[in-house]
Amino acid sequence: MGAEVTLAVVGGGIAGLAAAYRALEHLPAHRIALLEREAKLGGKIRTEQSDGFLLEAGPDSLALSNPWAAALCRDLGLQEELRFAKPEFARLYIKRDGRLHPLPWGIAASLQETLRALVKSELLSTAGLLRAACEYFLPPRREPGDESIANFFSRRFGGEFYRWLVEPLAAGIYGGNAPELSLEAALPELRKMELHYGSVLGGLLWSGVDHGAGRSAPAPRIATLKGGLERLVKALEQRLRGTVLLNSTGVTRLVRREGRYALFLTNGGSLTADAVVLATPAPAAAAMVEDLDPALADLLRTIRFAPSVVVSVAFHEERIGHGFDGYGYLCPRAEGGPVRAVTWMSNKFPDRTPAGAVLIRASMREPCSESLEARGGELVLRAVLAELRGTLGIRSEPLFWRVHYWDRGIAQYAPGHRGKTKLIRERLLHHPGLYVAGSSYDGVGIPYCIASGFRAADEACGDREPVLGRSTPPYS
Known part of the structure; x- marks a missing residue:
């Protein structure tokens, strides 16, 4: 041997x-x-640097609210190299019917603020909001066993709440197909609230989760490192x-x-x-x-594992003609199209681009990821440019672009x-x-x-x- x-x-x-x-x-x-x-x-974890641009081929950030990443960075002496997400752009949007609807960043806000934002955003119809509010009065499911988040949120909050809010948020984290995502693995605390308090809203109201009701919760501690x-x-x-x-x-x-x-x-x-x-x-x-x-x-x-395709596209800032007031937006599956999420990286973190440039990153939806990759990178680029043109009005030709494909992207x-x-x-x-x-x-x-x-x-x-x-x- x-x-x-x-x-x-x-x-x-x-x-x-x-x-x-x-x-x-x-x-x-x-x-x-x-x-x-x-x-x-x-x-x-793969960082590329070219002509003043800094690209992430895989994950683009660390969630320091989870103590393990923070502890490791501290132990490695990397605290001074942490670069936090820009707080002035800490907003997330969800696309519906071609329009972008703002929400508190990652729904990381008090329950009252989240509900208020949902009403103001017009993301959900009045009927959809009323159906979601009825969750408080619905009896819990007592049968044991796991279920998909699609089934859980549809039966508790209604199909509209699931399709336009939960599905894009879940897909943004886990990729793949949210109807096939385990509630027990992804959001076990919600099932516990249903059983213990009778409803999720009841659990949020009475378990102390919402002590900060009426006050804005701080944005999550999202960070990267100097140099990627x-x-x-x-x-x-x-x-x-x-x-x-x-x-x-x-x-x-x-x-x-x-x-x-x-x-x-x-x-x-x-x-x-x-x-x-x-x-x-x-x-x-x-x-x-x-x-x-x-x-x-x-x-x-x-x-x-679901395949993953990440597309990075750079533009001259002056040729776009406008900025973007947030970190990015999510595209629900119900909206259609191959793009799952768009992140304005030059808003999210400092030192991503040279002066006068904008960097945007798009994540493609499965199974579009498989078919687009098989047919070539330029087809992927055209799909992303069509999304940016239709939603953000960006018609400029890109300075450059990169496509990164992962056969085994995110565990399902x-x-x-x-x-x-x-x-x-x-x-x-x-x-x-x-x-x-x-x-x-x-x-x-x-x-x-x-x-x-x-x-x-x-x-x-x-x-x-x-x-x-x-x-x-x-x-x-």
């Missing part, structure tokens, strides 16, 4: 990087191996010097031998480890464990997802020293991936108590 280590982390995205970094709290660096199939670490999010990857990579870093090296299969794991590599070599963290998308992990545990592989394969948490992850972890108990991490399981987004990596490393190293920051909350 080849090299021997105590811990092998497979997958060099943010979850794998976090796991390897966390393991340094427990093990000497040379006893840790990090294997990544691609030449670069970071997974979908890839700075986080570089900082982690720097700390991992001394570990066994194997770029351009994937794992084809995993077997158990004499109490240890043998990893067979794409370069023809092999590696032996006492413990393994699989920090790849679940379908990729499934292929690795097929020989070890076919039942585990079958479970992992059931977690689907179908109803029953939490039960599925429970079964996966029960199967893992049959294989001491084998763990999983990443967005496939307990939350999408960078902070959840960081927490997932920390948790897997702590379990692999026999320490289930948080190490980094010590004041950070439990993983779940």
Whole structure:
């Protein structure tokens, strides 16, 4: 066999990087191996800089309201490099019938402010608002079991509330198809409110969530890093010097031998480890464990990923002829069209563009993502330009454009997802020293991936108590 280590982390995205970094709290660096199939670490965190423009090919921000991202940035000494979203543009719009309707940023406001904004925005009809208000009086569903957010919000608040408000917000976070999104995995607190208080509105009114009623809630702590999010990857990579870093090296299969794991590599070599963290998308992990545990592989394969297409387009500011008073807008599925969301990046964060330029980022809808990618980048660009022309009146030719395609973009948490992850972890108990991490399981987004990596490393190293920051909350 080849090299021997105590811990092998497979997958060099943010979850794998976090796991390897966390393991340094427990093990000497040379006893840790990090294997990544691609030449670069970071997974979908990819920053490009060109002619004064700064583009994010994957996620564009960190939610520092989640303590894990904040704790990691603090531990890496990156606090001074944080760049917060511009508060003066902290507004979100939703498109309906070709018009943009403003809402408080991310609905991150008190209940009274949110309801007041909904009435003023004309996003929902009077009938739709009245139907949503009736939620307070509807009896709860007592039958156990998960359901989709589409079913939950439609039965509690009405179809119009779901189609024009919930669906675009959910799709903006999870991508894919919101009718197939698990309530238990995405918004479990709402189901708890329904059961405990009899309604969601009742829960918001009586649980203390709305103590700030009548006062504007602060915008979420959304941030990036100076030079882009890839700075986080570089900082982690720097700390991992001394570990066994194997770029351009994937794992084809995993077997158990004499109490240890043998990893067979794409370069023809092999590696032996006492413990393994699989920090790849679940379908990729499934292929690795097929020989070890076919039942585990079958479970992992059931977690689907939606493809993702991100389009960045730059314009001369003077040729657009107007600005935009917000971070961007969402396009509900009911509105039609291939574009899911538009973000005015030069409004959202500083230092995105050279002087006199505007940078806009568009996210494409599934399954449009698949068909547009198959037919070429210029078709994707035309679809985005048509959206910007029809909604914002932008008719200028772009300064430049980039299209980034991710085959496995965002994990799709179908109803029953939490039960599925429970079964996966029960199967893992049959294989001491084998763990999983990443967005496939307990939350999408960078902070959840960081927490997932920390948790897997702590379990692999026999320490289930948080190490980094010590004041950070439990993983779940």
